Amino acid sequence: MALPVSVDATPAAPVRTVSARHFVRLKLRVMGNNFRGQGWRIALFVGGALLGLWFAAAGFFLFAAPGLTGNGRYAVLIAAAGGGLLVLGWLFLPLVFFGVDETLDPARFALLPLPRRTLVTGLFVAALISVPVLAVLIATFGLVLTAWSLGGWSAGLVAVVGVLAGILLCVAASRAVTSAFATMLRSRRVRDLAAVLLAVTAALLGPLQVFGLAALREADWTRLTGVATVIGWTPLGAPWTVGIDVAQGRVWAAPVKLLITVVALGALLAWWSRSIESAMVGAASAGKAPVRRGVTGGAVAQLFPRVTTWAGRDRFGALVAREARYWWRDARRRANLITIAVVGIFVPVLINVTGGDFAFEDGAGFTAAASDSSPVVVTISMLLVGVLAAVTLANQFGFDGSAYAANVVAGVPGRVELRARMTAFSLYVLPMLGVVAVVLSFLLSRPEWIGLTIGGLVATYGAGLAVNSLISVLGAYSLPETSNPFAMNSGAGLAKGLLTLLAMLVSVVVAVPMVVAAALLGDAWLWLALPVGAAYGLGAALLGAYLAGDVLDRRQPELLATVTPRR
Amino acid sequence: MTVEHPALALRGLAKRFDGTIAVAGVDLDVPAGSFYGLLGPNGAGKTTTLSMAVGLLRPDAGSAWVLGHDVWQDPVTAKRLLGVMPDGVRLFDRLTGAELLAYNGLLRGMDPAVVDQRAAELLDVLALGDAGRTLVVDYSAGMKKKIGLACALLHGPRVLVLDEPFEAVDPVSAALIRDILTRYAAGGGTVVFSSHVMEVVERLCSHVAILAGGTIKRVGTIDEVRGGRSLEQVFVEVVGGRTATGEELSWLSQ
Numbered sequence: 001m002a003l004p005v006s007v008d009a010t011p012a013a014p015v016r017t018v019s020a021r022h023f024v025r026l027k028l029r030v031m032g033n034n035f036r037g038q039g040w041r042i043a044l045f046v047g048g049a050l051l052g053l054w055f056a057a058a059g060f061f062l063f064a065a066p067g068l069t070g071n072g073r074y075a076v077l078i079a080a081a082g083g084g085l086l087v088l089g090w091l092f093l094p095l096v097f098f099g100v101d102e103t104l105d106p107a108r109f110a111l112l113p114l115p116r117r118t119l120v121t122g123l124f125v126a127a128l129i130s131v132p133v134l135a136v137l138i139a140t141f142g143l144v145l146t147a148w149s150l151g152g153w154s155a156g157l158v159a160v161v162g163v164l165a166g167i168l169l170c171v172a173a174s175r176a177v178t179s180a181f182a183t184m185l186r187s188r189r190v191r192d193l194a195a196v197l198l199a200v201t202a203a204l205l206g207p208l209q210v211f212g213l214a215a216l217r218e219a220d221w222t223r224l225t226g227v228a229t230v231i232g233w234t235p236l237g238a239p240w241t242v243g244i245d246v247a248q249g250r251v252w253a254a255p256v257k258l259l260i261t262v263v264a265l266g267a268l269l270a271w272w273s274r275s276i277e278s279a280m281v282g283a284a285s286a287g288k289a290p291v292r293r294g295v296t297g298g299a300v301a302q303l304f305p306r307v308t309t310w311a312g313r314d315r316f317g318a319l320v321a322r323e324a325r326y327w328w329r330d331a332r333r334r335a336n337l338i339t340i341a342v343v344g345i346f347v348p349v350l351i352n353v354t355g356g357d358f359a360f361e362d363g364a365g366f367t368a369a370a371s372d373s374s375p376v377v378v379t380i381s382m383l384l385v386g387v388l389a390a391v392t393l394a395n396q397f398g399f400d401g402s403a404y405a406a407n408v409v410a411g412v413p414g415r416v417e418l419r420a421r422m423t424a425f426s427l428y429v430l431p432m433l434g435v436v437a438v439v440l441s442f443l444l445s446r447p448e449w450i451g452l453t454i455g456g457l458v459a460t461y462g463a464g465l466a467v468n469s470l471i472s473v474l475g476a477y478s479l480p481e482t483s484n485p486f487a488m489n490s491g492a493g494l495a496k497g498l499l500t501l502l503a504m505l506v507s508v509v510v511a512v513p514m515v516v517a518a519a520l521l522g523d524a525w526l527w528l529a530l531p532v533g534a535a536y537g538l539g540a541a542l543l544g545a546y547l548a549g550d551v552l553d554r555r556q557p558e559l560l561a562t563v564t565p566r567r
Numbered sequence: 568m569t570v571e572h573p574a575l576a577l578r579g580l581a582k583r584f585d586g587t588i589a590v591a592g593v594d595l596d597v598p599a600g601s602f603y604g605l606l607g608p609n610g611a612g613k614t615t616t617l618s619m620a621v622g623l624l625r626p627d628a629g630s631a632w633v634l635g636h637d638v639w640q641d642p643v644t645a646k647r648l649l650g651v652m653p654d655g656v657r658l659f660d661r662l663t664g665a666e667l668l669a670y671n672g673l674l675r676g677m678d679p680a681v682v683d684q685r686a687a688e689l690l691d692v693l694a695l696g697d698a699g700r701t702l703v704v705d706y707s708a709g710m711k712k713k714i715g716l717a718c719a720l721l722h723g724p725r726v727l728v729l730d731e732p733f734e735a736v737d738p739v740s741a742a743l744i745r746d747i748l749t750r751y752a753a754g755g756g757t758v759v760f761s762s763h764v765m766e767v768v769e770r771l772c773s774h775v776a777i778l779a780g781g782t783i784k785r786v787g788t789i790d791e792v793r794g795g796r797s798l799e800q801v802f803v804e805v806v807g808g809r810t811a812t813g814e815e816l817s818w819l820s821q
Contacts, residue, residue, distance in 0.1 A: 298665075298669075298679075298682075298683030298684075298686070298687065299665040299666065299668050299669035299672075299682060299683050299686035299687065299690075300669040300672075300673065300679045300682050300683050300686075301683075302663065302665050302666050302669065303662070303665075303666040303669035303670055303673075313673060313679040314673060314676070315673060315674055315676055317673065318669070318670050318672075318673030318674050319674070321670070322659060322662065322666075322670050325661065325662060325666070326659075326661055329661040329702070330661055400659075401657055402655070402656040402657045403656070403657040403658060403659045403660065405623055405653055405656045406658065406659060406670075406671065406674070406718070407674065408622065408623055409621065409622070409623065409646060409649070409651045409653075410646065410671065410674040410675055411622075411642055411643050411646035411647070412674060557622065557623060557624055557625045558625065560623060560624075561624065564656075
């Protein structure tokens with residue numbers, strides 16, 4: 001292959017400039033090569049694209065509703081609130097749930113003589129080539145339709161500009177924030193701080209939602225429109241509302257709002273470009289690790305962290321100790337633990353406190369609404385938390401990657417392996433679930449429901465462990481070996497989503513007896529739930545380890561091959 | 568035992584990846600107590616062969632025995648006799664060196680007291696004791712090789728299978744590794760390792776096999792394979808290298 005490398009005597013030989021076009025072509029090429037000869041990946045991609053289009057169509061009609069009905073009263077409300085949620089979603093969802101598609105890993109460009117501006121623009125434009133961006137584009141064109149039907153073609157045209165700027169803002173926000181957090185999680189000094197910060201930020205979403213919905217319940221629609229107008233003047237809502245402003249005669253607002261958007265976009269890109277730089281050099285050297293001395297005890301004593309001192313100094317104990325250390329030391333696993341903590345607070349509050357009845361409420365506030373919750377609803381919400389916690393293990397071998405070879409070489413029996421992994425994970429998760437149960441019971445002012453909540457949580461968590469250990473053996477996939485804990489392989493995002501969905505569905509089915517019991521047994525269940533739930537969860541987990549362990553024994557080498565990243 | 572089994576016996580091992588044949592039927596007998604070098608250029612199938620021999624990769628065809636125990640039918644016994652250091656495979660590198668050794672020892676079902684004692688000795692001999700609480704992920708390449716070797720040696724295996732033990736290792740560490748391997752072989756152990764560094768193989772090995780294109784091209788004691796020439800000459804001839812004519816890459820000279 002002839003490479004256009006030249007070390008001519010004339011150093012002024014024209015160097016062809018690199019533009020964003022090259023990054024886009026590179027991304028498409030990498031995506032294409034990932035699909036080559038992998039039929040299931042193409043199928044997954046197409047499935048994901050269709051799913052995205054379906055959501056896009058739903059969003060389109062929501063945003064277009066004021067235009068289609070010809071009623072402009074709530075147009076600003078829909079645009080500002082919907083668009084604002086969209087930006088927030090782009091900001092938080094990658095962080096908490098999905099990760100970002102790092103087809104083009106910035107670290108790979110570290111050695112190329114590229115100006116930072118070129119690099120950031122290129123990576124940014126390449127990031128725009130994705131199904132979610134297309135889906136959002138389709139959905140938000142509903143706003144264009146609204147603006148056009150309310151204010152003619154000039155308003156529509158302004159709306160197009162606004163929507164495009166808004167999408168750029170979404171992508172820039174998600175990149176900047178994940179990149180910044182990845183940098184922080186990588187750095188040894190502020191890693192713990194970053195974890196806490198992330199947890200707090202995400203956990204704030206829960207209460208915010210409660211207050212938001214409470215406000216929605218009390219406030220009349222005109223006041224909400226006022227709030228929406230204010231949101232429309234922040235970067236969250238500015239790009240989405242410009243078209244409607246023009247349509248409703250506030251032409252002067254359009255340039256100001258577009259300026260707000262552009263300034264926000266510029267700030268985000270500047271922030272991103274700073275953290276990209278640290279990601280690039282960080283890949284080469286994460287700084288000199290402090291040589292920690294003061295080693296006490298023998299090698300075995302060092303392996304076992306304090307929470308596992310009870311474990312025997314044998315195969316099972318070693319696995320538990322190593323897993324327990326990994327859940328703490330591996331940034332990717334730690335990010336998952338944070339997700340559980342966040343979801344654990346967020347989902348039950350959402351369902352129990354705000355789910356009831358905001359049509360009939362006379363505005364007596366929290367407790368009145370809360371008392372409408374029933375043991376069945378509580379058990380259902382606990383079911384979701386337990387299942388979501390356990391689903392983290394759906395790709396537990398993927399976290400290990402090729403390091404799993406050590407266990408294959410040592411010939412670890414599958415049942416011991418799975419039981420140990422469940423135990424180590426539970427060391428972190430069970431206390432969290434306990435906190436969730438207590439907090440929820442008090443939030444509902446029903447302390448007598450603690451047994452019910454804990455029982456429901458443990459039962460579904462145990463059932464989830466059982467289902468997920470089987471899925472982790474059969475449906476494992478490799479994770480990219482980058483230092484960004486939020487990075488996903490392209491195409492793996494949907495695989496992950498589908499697998500997670502499957503695991504959750506099956507887990508829910510397995511845990512349904514708890515809901516049925518809550519519905520049928522009445523008050524007696526309040527006391528029975530804890531012992532029965534604990535026994536059910538433990539039994540399910542052990543049975544799961546027993547069955548899945550057998551499968552694991554037969555396919556250890558195959559599992560190792562699937563979790564080893566392709567190089 | 569009435570019959571002396573070879574330390575490692577491979578019969579017709581074959582593996583195909585996505586239509587390309589990586590290993591096309593390898594037969595090999597490694598005598599007990601030998602120091603066996605598996606030579607081959609990049610992409611010859613060395614790693615694939617060794618992975619199939621130790622139970623990390625399921626072969627499409629063929630079988631492997633360790634001291635008479637079938638690796639794929641009776642993996643528990645075979646794996647107990649084996650010590651393995653794979654190449655291109657991560658260690659559980661978010662542990663410290665001592666923690667990693669303890670993990671591997673207990674995973675092999677060893678007594679904790681023995682693990683403690685051997686781990687301390689290995690860390691000392693391999694000059695890894697100074698690393699203290701540094702995680703293995705922060706080790707240098709040479710240190711990673713050494714801790715990998717320590718993990719393979721810890722349970723006192725009868726057969727040691729090492730994939731590229733001298734790759735990316737500085738001369739001091741290489742000398743240390745060589746020394747330890749020689750002592751291990753002198754004590755009755757069998758060493759099988761892959762490499763493409765001729766001089767190391769020539770200095771250490773009693774037996775050699777040259778692998779290219781997924782098949783064994785030459786096999787025997789080192790003197791049989793060399794046949795009076797240098798190992799490098801034989802290797803290049805067997806593998807069929809290409810020599811530069813000086814015409815191409817002219818732009819390299821300024």
